[in-house]
Amino acid sequence: MKEERGSAWDRVWVGANLATMQPGTDPYGTRLDAAIAVRGEAIAWIGASVDAARIAAQDGVPVHDASGRWITPGLIDCHTHLVYGGNRVAEFERRLRGESYEDIARTGGGIQSTVRATRAASHGELYAGAARRAARLMAEGVTTIEIKSGYGLDGATERRLLEVARSLGRELPVSIRTTYLGLHALPEEFAADRRAYVEAASGPWLDAIVGAGLADAADAFCDSIGFTVGETEGYLGAARRAGLAVRVHAGQLCDIGAAELAARCGALSADHLEYLSVAGVSALAEAGTVAVLLPCAYFMLHQQDPPPVAALRQAGVPIAVATDCNPGTAPCTSILIALAMACTLFGLRPEEALQGATVNAARALGLAGDRGTLEVGKRADFALWEIDRPAELCYGLGANPCVGVVYGGRERAAV
């Protein structure tokens, strides 16, 4: 076999237990005492450790000894709002002192306070905060992060958020995928004319962002306090015509048919889904749309009704899990906490949670052909873990057993 010539390898990790996350005899795609070789940015070979050691010795390939550690695909956080100004700690304190969301919003709190802080922040300030949060995710083996705009709510600031996200992708070893979240909330200056806002977000702002190559996808918050199905449908249609993939925030606060809309639009994913009908589940299954679950927001909002995991599982809807990192409802920079919460709060099995941050998260980003499993030809993004079994990644609260991260074939310090 051509791949078994070490001269085609740049380096190889031996003595590892692999959770390849490929479908197979067990849900983790386990290969014990295995090796993984890379060439350039891709995985060149996967096989038995003993064979790899022999080939590497023959051909002088640099060898890393994984010493019995586990290797998983690099984790993928497929839904974040990582770039924003300010924070919402003061609001968190006020809520816990008994003030209502309404009172807080009336006095300038809530999402509009983040919009004000974000508009006032420079590129450098936005970059610094987001880079700090990205470093925390990377320290837990995250190699791909999706970042949405949505705290600008005007053309220039939405664009600036996506520019910051693109800068992170250039400066850091982690891969960044960007999403234009034009329909996130209605800014105060458009309160009297929502139609004008939707038209601007779906028209000139979208065109400028696409023209500058700043977005990989478009997203909208289609919910009771967000945008209607009609508004969202027009916006997503424009995004698709402009060449973007689309995704939808659906069913976080109530079910207005956003999941069905996502399926109808061929969305890569529908995200949140605490409120989802039987018809919505079927629509997602038929369309092959990924259900992205966001347990940290559910936790922070103290919600009581989890997404219908059993129905999603039975219908064969691919399930992903993400942090939803944002300053208001999910100040979470730990994908491992998201996995633990997905198991404990939503009843996901550990293998489903881990699929949710690897193979299915890749699918939610339209990257299933390129990453999310350990497979020859895929991007050589992977993480090394000091654990006895993969389920440990979903079990501890506060432990970070990540001991190494490889981005595109090269091990790099996470922070």
Added chain:
Amino acid sequence: MKEERGSAWDRVWVGANLATMQPGTDPYGTRLDAAIAVRGEAIAWIGASVDAARIAAQDGVPVHDASGRWITPGLIDCHTHLVYGGNRVAEFERRLRGESYEDIARTGGGIQSTVRATRAASHGELYAGAARRAARLMAEGVTTIEIKSGYGLDGATERRLLEVARSLGRELPVSIRTTYLGLHALPEEFAADRRAYVEAASGPWLDAIVGAGLADAADAFCDSIGFTVGETEGYLGAARRAGLAVRVHAGQLCDIGAAELAARCGALSADHLEYLSVAGVSALAEAGTVAVLLPCAYFMLHQQDPPPVAALRQAGVPIAVATDCNPGTAPCTSILIALAMACTLFGLRPEEALQGATVNAARALGLAGDRGTLEVGKRADFALWEIDRPAELCYGLGANPCVGVVYGGRERAAV
């Protein structure tokens, strides 16, 4: 003032914002742009940064510039089961696949599996696992950890667990307080004779542990599946006569009057308290017993009824918060996650949560005179944080803004 002579200081931190946690004008005992000087293991002086800088320059005292960071008292995790063998990941997987607790217990799972793994583990193995967990807590500014026995359930192994805990205190910079949890569960070999077990735990095992100076306190799990009020009362009486402080696991699964028992015995704390009557609240308030809340176990067990925080607050019961770190119901090595969960799940205000891991946690360990606040004469245990306001310590999930930890006057690497 004698304290204002720099010659009485070993070193001083200037340019800090202090959350002294002393009662005062605000709930954090805030002092902005302040300084803290140490001599030996104690706090020698607290005052304005500008005065400290002048005094230090005059007298040649080494100065650390805190650069606007916040300093809190070292955090205190006042309820852990840090020393154990094995883990319970496989059981976590089985539960999520739908197996019942009863099925798992019948096939050797549950606490008895940890007892078997603990009995089979060497001192070195137990030490290594506990030291790894202690390091995670220390990295988040924890300077005092309480550690319970309770996974031995025989005289020799209970003793070994406490010896491991004492070793941690000698080898690591963190302070360790040990608790003999003789009545944790009934081991299999005593299943037919619980009276004999209680007599052994309350008699010869207790005496040997006290004789060897291995325990600072005694604790019991007084609940439906634990031990009765009568059994617990006899055991705690023996512990008190032997000179130990006492504490009680009370009201985790149901209310059998364990809180009232704790108050009656003059216990330092009653811990868990999801099930607690009005009479129980009053009894704790009158006795001055600390209510130790353990939100991570509540989270993992998916419980729905939180402790009666409003009633505890109104009655003036001091409230502490701890990780409950253990392999079954709280695989948590993050005091910051415990604080966040205390706020979000139990409705504690951030200042109450932080009091719960400082001043009130010290009280739960009988150490209120020695630590838990930043105050002249107290032990110089403190943590430095990269935050804008103290509530941030209860807000993020996965962020660790701790940038330095001082144990007894000396800054030491946490890990």
